[in-house]
Amino acid sequence: MWKIAGKELNSRFLIGSALYPSPQIMLDAIKASGSEIVTVSLRRQNPNEKSGADFWKLLSSLDINILPNTAGCHTVREAVTTAQMARELFNTNWIKLEVIGDEYNLQPDPFGLLEATRELVSQGFEVFPYCTDDLVLCEKLVEAGCRILMPWGAPIGTGRGLINPYALKTLRHRLPDINLIVDAGIGAPSHAVQAMELGFNGVLLNTAVANACNPVEMARAFKYAIEAGHIAGKAGMIHERDLAKPSTPTIGTPFWHQE
Amino acid sequence: MMKIIVNGEESSVEQNTLLQNLLDQRQPTAPFAIAINDQFITRDRYADITLHESDQIEIVSPMSGG
Numbered sequence: 284m285w286k287i288a289g290k291e292l293n294s295r296f297l298i299g300s301a302l303y304p305s306p307q308i309m310l311d312a313i314k315a316s317g318s319e320i321v322t323v324s325l326r327r328q329n330p331n332e333k334s335g336a337d338f339w340k341l342l343s344s345l346d347i348n349i350l351p352n353t354a355g356c357h358t359v360r361e362a363v364t365t366a367q368m369a370r371e372l373f374n375t376n377w378i379k380l381e382v383i384g385d386e387y388n389l390q391p392d393p394f395g396l397l398e399a400t401r402e403l404v405s406q407g408f409e410v411f412p413y414c415t416d417d418l419v420l421c422e423k424l425v426e427a428g429c430r431i432l433m434p435w436g437a438p439i440g441t442g443r444g445l446i447n448p449y450a451l452k453t454l455r456h457r458l459p460d461i462n463l464i465v466d467a468g469i470g471a472p473s474h475a476v477q478a479m480e481l482g483f484n485g486v487l488l489n490t491a492v493a494n495a496c497n498p499v500e501m502a503r504a505f506k507y508a509i510e511a512g513h514i515a516g517k518a519g520m521i522h523e524r525d526l527a528k529p530s531t532p533t534i535g536t537p538f539w540h541q542e
Numbered sequence: 543m544m545k546i547i548v549n550g551e552e553s554s555v556e557q558n559t560l561l562q563n564l565l566d567q568r569q570p571t572a573p574f575a576i577a578i579n580d581q582f583i584t585r586d587r588y589a590d591i592t593l594h595e596s597d598q599i600e601i602v603s604p605m606s607g608g
Contacts, residue, residue, distance in 0.1 A: 299606075299607060299608030300606040300607060300608075301606040301608045302606075302608070303606075309606070322607050322608055323604055323606065323607045324604075324605045324606065324607025324608075325575065325602040325603070325604065325605060326602060326603065326605035327549040327550065327600065327601065327602055327603075328549065328570050328571065328574055328601045328602060328603040330568060330570070333571050334605075335571065335574075335603025335604050335605055336571045336572065336573070336603065336604075338604055338605060338606060339573060339603070339604040342604070351607070352607045352608070354607055354608065360580050361580065364577050364580050364581065364582050367577075367582035368575035368577060368582055368600075368602055369575070371575050371582075371584060371585065372573055372574070372575040372602070372603075372604060373604070439608070489608035490608065
């Protein structure tokens with residue numbers, strides 16, 4: 284068990300609800316992942332269809348924590364208003380705060396993110412900020428009241444894994460009491476293992492599962508990868524060496540001739 | 543009549559139309575939340591808000607997200 288935003292959870296896998304081939308596959312993948320937190324968004328309602336209501340009905344059938352996002356917001360005002368609408372709509376004060384600063388790589392705007400965080404924390408939100416791995420930004424987000432940080436591994440949807448493990452390792456070292464979740468850029472279960480081995484508290488991903496050939500099986504693979512990485516991180520790994528060192532005892536080796 | 547923008551599309555309503563009147567006409571599917579001119583409007587205020595010319599109204603619903 285671990286604790287995040289006042290909730291005790293078993294799973295350290297936070298999963299997205301977008302891009303699945305069908306609603307049923309989404310549901311099956313979420314179940315297979317063992318995740319207890321699912322991200323959702325808010326979008327303009329189309330009067331000619333009820334997809335939003337159908338989606339919500341399906342997701343509500345799961346006993347799961349909802350983490351609404353502010354995806355697509357480029358300004359502090361948009362992000363704050365979206366968070367306020369999400370709080371009423373989903374009846375939660377949790378918000379995955381995204382303030383995008385660059386359309387090309389969807390990099391978070393650190394200045395807007397910090398400003399929006401301060402405003403939302405003052406309004407009683409539990410902010411899960413989608414941020415870069417910049418140490419100073421992360422420290423300021425913590426000062427602003429964040430108990431959780433979600434630095435990117437790589438730009439959203441790229442599947443490139445952890446581009447800057449050094450920066451992530453530094454965050455873990457310098458912010459030992461903060462829940463750190465790698466969010467975005469994960470492509471393979473091995474990337475998730477690496478994040479957890481670094482001592483991260485969890486992993487949030489969407490595309491790597493939803494766009495896999497078999498999303499349900501990939502969700503299961505990530506479930507075990509995240510668990511394995513977490514156990515390995517806690518177990519204490521050996522340090523890398525430059526020189527080989529035999530694991531089999533050399534004393535008593537047959538046919539051994541002393542020069 | 544006056545023009546307003548609902549979810550990015552222009553629409554016409556009578557002067558002094560309340561937000562609640564607009565919702566009664568459009569019948570959005572629950573659950574939904576509303577913002578006018580980038581300001582969140584809580585549910586309990588729908589009947590108190592009078593719409594104005596060029597107001598931009600956002601009616602949003604839950605959707606999949608990452």
